[in-house]
Amino acid sequence: MRTGKIIINVLIATTGLLWSCPAVQAGEIGMPDKPIIIGTSNPVEFDHVLHRSLDIPCGECHHDDGHNPRGNEEIFAIVDGKELHCKNCHNKDFANTFLQNRKDIFHTNCKPCHAVGINGNRGPRKCNGCHIKDR
Numbered sequence: 001m002r003t004g005k006i007i008i009n010v011l012i013a014t015t016g017l018l019w020s021c022p023a024v025q026a027g028e029i030g031m032p033d034k035p036i037i038i039g040t041s042n043p044v045e046f047d048h049v050l051h052r053s054l055d056i057p058c059g060e061c062h063h064d065d066g067h068n069p070r071g072n073e074e075i076f077a078i079v080d081g082k083e084l085h086c087k088n089c090h091n092k093d094f095a096n097t098f099l100q101n102r103k104d105i106f107h108t109n110c111k112p113c114h115a116v117g118i119n120g121n122r123g124p125r126k127c128n129g130c131h132i133k134d135r
């Protein structure tokens with residue numbers, strides 16, 4: 001009864017995996033499951049799993065070239081994550097000059113929600129809450 005045993009082991013392993021990361025739903029393979037580092041000279045750590053657990057839609061941060069929020073399903077299906085990088089659009093050729101600069105686009109995207117918070121939980125507002133080198 002080898003095959004039966006293997007199937008049971010696979011079932012146990014899979015169930016264990018799902019239980020160990022309850023914030024991430026099955027099929028959400030398109031989301032980085034470990035914190036990512038944004039930028040190089042003044043790097044910031046950003047944790048998708050934490051923000052996902054707050055039920056923030058992907059399109060709150062990921063939008064298309066018409067500034068329409070991109071849907072969760074559409075983003076989960078993306079194979080090459082580089083497609084989502086902000087600098088693909090927000091670079092020195094971007095029409096709105098205020099939105100060419102990394103500091104401006106990220107601070108505008110990240111800070112207001114941290115100040116208001118979600119269900120009484122506010123995000124970091126001090127520089128070293130986001131910028132790793134300042135810690």
Ligand code: HEC
Pocket residue numbers: 030031032036038039046048051052056057058059060061062072075076078080081082084085086087
């Ligand atoms: C609060 C803002 C925010 C939310 C919400 C968010 N992301 Fe991101 N995501 C980012 C930032 C910032 C980056 C890095 C962009 C860059 O480096 O230019 C990123 C990068 C990515 C990348 C590329 C990683 C790589 O390979 O470099 C993927 C894939 C991704 N996000 C998927 C998702 C999915 C799926 C969701 C919804 C479940 C989501 N994101 C929600 C901010 C967000």
Ligand code: HEC
Pocket residue numbers: 061062063064065066067083084085086087088089090096099104105106108109
């Ligand atoms: C496919 C192109 C594209 C990508 C990729 C992109 N943006 Fe944008 N973004 C735009 C366009 C177009 C606008 C609207 C510009 C305008 O209104 O002048 C915009 C506007 C913005 C604004 C100003 C809107 C506001 O609320 O004030 C912010 C902030 C911003 N983007 C942040 C980001 C961040 C952060 C990322 C990466 C996670 C990103 N964008 C990725 C095209 C893009």
Ligand code: HEC
Pocket residue numbers: 044045046047050051054056060061106109110111113114117118121122123124129130
């Ligand atoms: C729509 C709301 C929202 C947006 C947009 C958002 N955050 Fe947050 N973030 C939060 C909340 C709420 C918390 C606090 C969560 C908690 O304490 O449980 C948080 C926590 C954090 C933390 C602390 C993590 C920890 O381990 O304590 C960091 C760092 C962070 N966010 C970075 C970012 C960055 C960088 C961006 C922009 C790319 C961003 N956030 C955009 C809501 C947001």
Ligand code: HEC
Pocket residue numbers: 038039040041042043044102103106107110111114124125126127128129130131
């Ligand atoms: C909510 C998170 C958050 C907070 C709080 C925050 N920043 Fe940032 N900041 C970012 C992100 C994300 C970037 C983009 C990182 C990159 O691409 O280099 C950034 C970029 C910058 C840059 C440009 C880095 C570069 O290499 O172009 C500077 C300078 C900066 N921040 C200074 C500050 C200072 C000073 C404070 C405190 C007054 C602060 N930031 C607070 C998230 C934050």
